[in-house]
Amino acid sequence: MEKRPVTISMLNGGRPLPERVLRVWEDWLGAAAQRSQSMIESSWKTVNQSTSNSFEGSEAMG
Secondary structure (H helix, E strand, C coil): CCCCCCCHHHHCCCCCCCHHHHHHHHHHHHHHHHHHHHHHHHHHHHHHHHHHHHHHHHHHHC
């Protein structure tokens, strides 16, 4: 018995989902991806600022 990856169509009892449902699904996933991307970018900026500040502080100490 082979393992098949779970596809979206399996969630609908093996029938392919209607086009508009897929579109909503893709829109939602795209929006979620963009949100997480911007969150990651803003957190990276915070990390970069805090590390550069600590580096400047340690150089001033030396």
